[in-house]
Amino acid sequence: MTSLEQLCRDEWGRLLSALIRAVGDFDAAEEALQETFAAAVPVWAAAVPRNPRGWLYGAARHKAIDVLRRRGRFSAMAGALAEEHEQSRAPVEEDDVPDERLRLIFTCCHPALPPEAQVALTLRTLCGLTTEEIARAFLVAPVTMAQRLVRAKGKIRGAKIPYAVPPLEELPERLSAVVSVVYLVFNEGHSAAQGEVLFRGELCAEAIRLARLLRALIPVPLPEVESLLALMLLHDARRPARQNAAGELVLLSDQDRSRWNREQLNEGIALLKRALCLGPPGPYALEAAIAAVHAEAARAEDTDWKQIALLYQRLEERHPSPVVSLNRAVAVSMADGPTAALPLVDALASALSDYHLWHATRGNLLARLARRDEAARAYLRASELVQNDAEKRFLLKRLAELQA
Amino acid sequence: MQYLLLIYENEKRYANGYDPKEMEGYAAYGKEFGAKIKAGNALQPTSTATTVRLREDKRLTTDGPFAETKEQLGGFYLMEAKDIDEAIHMAGKIPAARFGSIEVRPIMKFD
Numbered sequence: 001m002t003s004l005e006q007l008c009r010d011e012w013g014r015l016l017s018a019l020i021r022a023v024g025d026f027d028a029a030e031e032a033l034q035e036t037f038a039a040a041v042p043v044w045a046a047a048v049p050r051n052p053r054g055w056l057y058g059a060a061r062h063k064a065i066d067v068l069r070r071r072g073r074f075s076a077m078a079g080a081l082a083e084e085h086e087q088s089r090a091p092v093e094e095d096d097v098p099d100e101r102l103r104l105i106f107t108c109c110h111p112a113l114p115p116e117a118q119v120a121l122t123l124r125t126l127c128g129l130t131t132e133e134i135a136r137a138f139l140v141a142p143v144t145m146a147q148r149l150v151r152a153k154g155k156i157r158g159a160k161i162p163y164a165v166p167p168l169e170e171l172p173e174r175l176s177a178v179v180s181v182v183y184l185v186f187n188e189g190h191s192a193a194q195g196e197v198l199f200r201g202e203l204c205a206e207a208i209r210l211a212r213l214l215r216a217l218i219p220v221p222l223p224e225v226e227s228l229l230a231l232m233l234l235h236d237a238r239r240p241a242r243q244n245a246a247g248e249l250v251l252l253s254d255q256d257r258s259r260w261n262r263e264q265l266n267e268g269i270a271l272l273k274r275a276l277c278l279g280p281p282g283p284y285a286l287e288a289a290i291a292a293v294h295a296e297a298a299r300a301e302d303t304d305w306k307q308i309a310l311l312y313q314r315l316e317e318r319h320p321s322p323v324v325s326l327n328r329a330v331a332v333s334m335a336d337g338p339t340a341a342l343p344l345v346d347a348l349a350s351a352l353s354d355y356h357l358w359h360a361t362r363g364n365l366l367a368r369l370a371r372r373d374e375a376a377r378a379y380l381r382a383s384e385l386v387q388n389d390a391e392k393r394f395l396l397k398r399l400a401e402l403q404a
Numbered sequence: 405m406q407y408l409l410l411i412y413e414n415e416k417r418y419a420n421g422y423d424p425k426e427m428e429g430y431a432a433y434g435k436e437f438g439a440k441i442k443a444g445n446a447l448q449p450t451s452t453a454t455t456v457r458l459r460e461d462k463r464l465t466t467d468g469p470f471a472e473t474k475e476q477l478g479g480f481y482l483m484e485a486k487d488i489d490e491a492i493h494m495a496g497k498i499p500a501a502r503f504g505s506i507e508v509r510p511i512m513k514f515d
Contacts, residue, residue: 112488112508159510160405162487170489 004044008037011053012128013213015060017100020163023064026153028071030125032064039063054092101126102217103163105210109178110161117152118181119188124149126213127206137203138188179224182210183284186232191388204236226275227284233268234291237261249394253300265295286315305334322351330361338365356385360395367402376402406442406511407483407491412475413504415449429499437483437494444481475504482511 012033019029036059049055108121120138123129129137135145155161166174189203211229218225241255250256272288275281281289290311297303312328325348333341342365345358352358363378376399383395434441450469457464469476478500485491488508495506 110488112492159508160487162489164487164489166489 003048004037004040007052007056009128011056013101013104013126014097014099015053015057016125016128017104018057018098019060019064020104021098021100022061023068024163025064025068026156028064028067029060032067033060035063035067036060051093053097057097058092099217100163101213102165105178105214105217106165106174107156107161107163109174109181110156111174111177112159112161113152113155115181115184117148118177119184120145120148121152122181122210123185123206126210129206137200175218175222176224178214179228179284182207182214183228183232185210186235190235201236201239204232204239208232208236221274221278223275223278224282224284226271226278227282227288230268230271230275231284231288231291233264233271234288234295237264237268237295243390247390248397249390252294255300257298257300260295268292269295281314283315283319286311286318290315303334305331309335322348323355323357326352326355326358326361333365333368338368341365342369354385356382356391356395358382359385360398363398363402367398372402405485405487407485407488408509408511409481409483409491409495409498410477410507410509411479411481411498411500411504412473412507413478413500414474415476415478417503418449418478426499433497433499436497437481440484440494442482442484444479446479447477450476478504 016029016033019033020026023029023032033056036056039059040056104125105122108125109118113121116138120134123134123137124131131146131149132142135142138145140148165171185203186207189200189205189207208229211225211232215221215225215229237260238252238255240261241257241259242250244250268288269292272285272292275285275288290308293304293308293311309328309331312324312331316324316328326345329341329344329348332344342362345362345365348358359378359382363375363382366372366375366378379395379399379402383392383399386392386395434444453467453469455466455468455470457466481494481498483491483494485494488510491508491510495501495508498506500506
């Protein structure tokens with residue numbers, strides 16, 4: 001990446017947030033900023049300005065006024081801005097560019113927008129990903145993603161979704177929505193739902209960047225945000241060990257733990273400890289705690305499965321879901337053996353019979369109980385249901401081992 | 405900016421008249437947002453509805469609502485609000501929000 005490309009990535013969100021505030025128009029701000037970066041290429045090739053951010057902001061504001069004029073959408077606000085702009089041609093200093101990203105986050109993650117649009121809009125405006133990049137990450141056609149973004153921006157304008165940080169009494173609820181968008185981005189990166197690749201590291205990195213930003217912008221530490229960042233850091237730290245040279249999935253128990261990102265694990269654990277001091281643990285904190293127990297085991301056989309089973313039990317009590325119950329069953333099988341776990345798994349049959357991991361888990365337990373035929377049937381069903389190619393290869397390998 | 409708050413709920417709840425407690429809720433709502441309410445009415449049940457369509461210049465008049473649904477349009481408020489957040493806030497305070505759903509629709513402005 002050239003320095004300008006890097007700068008575009010790093011500064012896009014802040015510049016756009018300031019521009020939208022200045023011109024009161026999402027589209028015009030975005031178009032102007034895009035044009036500004038394009039125009040900067042030849043200018044900067046000659047000489048990089050002393051304060052890049054200020055230069056870009058000054059130029060983009062000027063362009064935004066042009067864009068509004070062009071569209072005939074020249075509001076009173078833009079008029080005042082133009083006048084001010086004519087009067088002072090003084091260069092904008094780095095710190096004069098206001099940071100309005102918190103407003104931008106709350107607008108993009110507004111509950112009146114559909115969740116997939118919230119995710120797309122957040123990645124486009126705050127992270128500076130292009131529409132094509134987002135489309136690729138979510139395996140949809142660029143034109144579909146572009147339409148999704150256009151519709152979302154249309155609703156922001158049409159229904160007047162405010163460009164504002166919500167009042168204190170609504171903040172917890174609205175912040176939860178923001179946090180779940182960040183988690184959606186991470187999950188899509190961490191376990192790609194379908195397609196050829198197992199995970200998309202760049203989405204994980206963007207989610208972590210967003211959580212760090214959120215943490216820096218909100219005035220008081222919130223346990224939900226701290227816990228989510230901890231959870232993502234802990235999971236993402238294992239990324240280098242999750243896939244072997246052939247691109248195959250490597251199970252947690254078989255991973256080369258020396259390849260885990262120690263620094264990131266330590267940061268995650270420290271964050272989690274702080275979050276746990278802030279109040280009773282929510283779902284993200286409990287999941288982060290489970291990841292931390294894994295992180296603390298030097299070898300797979302050192303894992304404190306009793307502790308993990310207990311954490312899943314708490315998660316199940318407070319936030320019941322069949323997938324959580326399935327994970328608890330896996331932990332129980334490690335702590336107390338497959339005989340204790342199988343009834344727990346079988347009890348989830350009606351809820352999870354279409355979920356490949358339910359069949360894969362049953363297959364694993366049955367294999368450990370030496371019930372090979374039943375195990376093979378379960379793995380076969382799992383391999384039929386799975387949509388990710390790398391996971392499918394993994395399941396077929398297990399199946400072949402059983403039939404050998 | 406104006407928003408129409410459309411109140412959808414199962415009209416069977418009113419088959420045997422109105423709960424006076426709930427009516428008090430609407431009276432209180434009217435007081436609280438009196439300055440914001442531009443218009444508002446309750447509708448008679450869908451058994452009184454008539455639907456009109458013009459097809460090939462012929463008017464077709466049929467008995468019943470536009471579509472049979474589990475919840476029916478039972479009333480509305482037209483509200484003045486500074487943005488959708490204020491409209492959502494007011495929608496959430498309509499007594500029917502506890503039983504049915506309130507659809508929030510910004511009013512179209514033609515330049």
